[in-house]
Amino acid sequence: xxxxxxxxLGNICRSPIAEGVARKLIEExxxxxxxxxxxxxxxxxxxxxxxxxxxxxxxxxxxxSSLRARQVxxxxxxxxxxxxxxxxxxxxxxxxxGCQNLVKLGDYGHNGADVPDPYFFEGFEGFETVxxxxxxxxxxxxxx
Ligand code: 4NP
Numbered sequence: 001x002x003x004x005x006x007x008x009l010g011n012i013c014r015s016p017i018a019e020g021v022a023r024k025l026i027e028e029x030x031x032x033x034x035x036x037x038x039x040x041x042x043x044x045x046x047x048x049x050x051x052x053x054x055x056x057x058x059x060x061x062x063x064x065s066s067l068r069a070r071q072v073x074x075x076x077x078x079x080x081x082x083x084x085x086x087x088x089x090x091x092x093x094x095x096x097x098g099c100q101n102l103v104k105l106g107d108y109g110h111n112g113a114d115v116p117d118p119y120f121f122e123g124f125e126g127f128e129t130v131x132x133x134x135x136x137x138x139x140x141x142x143x144x
Contacts, residue, residue, distance in 0.1 A: 001081045003034040004141070006105070007094060008086040011039030011069035013118050015086055016049040017134050018105065020057050020064035025142045033142070036080070038072040040093040045069050052118070052127040060131060074098065084141070086134075087114035106133075108140035 006018040015037035022035040039045075047069045048054070057064045077083060077099045084105050085091035091104050106113035110133065118130050 001033065003080045004036075004082045004084060005072070005076055005080040006035070006037040006084045006086065007040060007072050007090055008037075008115075009039055009041050009090060009117065010044045010119065011037055011041075011071070012044045012047055012050045013053050014115050014130065014134065015039065016064045016067045016069075017053050017057055017062075017131055018084070018086065018138055019067065020062040021060075021135050021138045022142055024062050025139060029143065031142065034080075037067070038070050038076065040072055040090055042071045045071055050119070052121075052124050055124065056127040056131045060135070072097070077101065087117065089114075105137045105141070108137040108144075110137055 006015040008015040019035050019037035026033050049064050049067055054065050074097060083094060083099050083102045085094055085102060086105050094102055104112055105115055115133055116130060118126050
């Protein structure tokens with residue numbers, strides 16, 4: 001597998017964390033895998049990741065501040081070897097667009113569980129939980 005695309009709803013909270021964690025692990029492990037992230041929605045296109053995601057990533061030594069949101073495109077399904085949905089809703093939306101090479105991030109060590117959408121969380125705390133789950137799954141995916 002040479003390329004992975006992480007996809008959530010807005011591409012500002014969860015999938016940028018997954019991209020940042022994956023980049024770090026790829027660099028540390030000397031892997032040659034390309035990673036990117038995108039959202040199924042277009043509301044936040046060109047925006048940086050949300051403040052709490054930037055903060056929780058930075059606390060863990062991952063800088064995601066320069067990432068910018070984009071919407072997933074059908075040609076991504078050909079460009080990337082593997083498309084990784086952050087939750088079941090993202091998975092269904094991607095399937096409906098015709099994506100075949102599709103898994104859920106929670107398939108990697110979390111029995112297919114959804115990564116909770118932190119967009120409407122109050123405060124920072126939930127982001128620590130979301131980060132820990134994403135990191136655990138991405139480690140399993142990259143180092144497998
Ligand atoms: P994400 O979070 O999918 O993890 O980036 C969200 C970001 C924006 C919205 C929902 C979820 N929104 O409704 O705009």
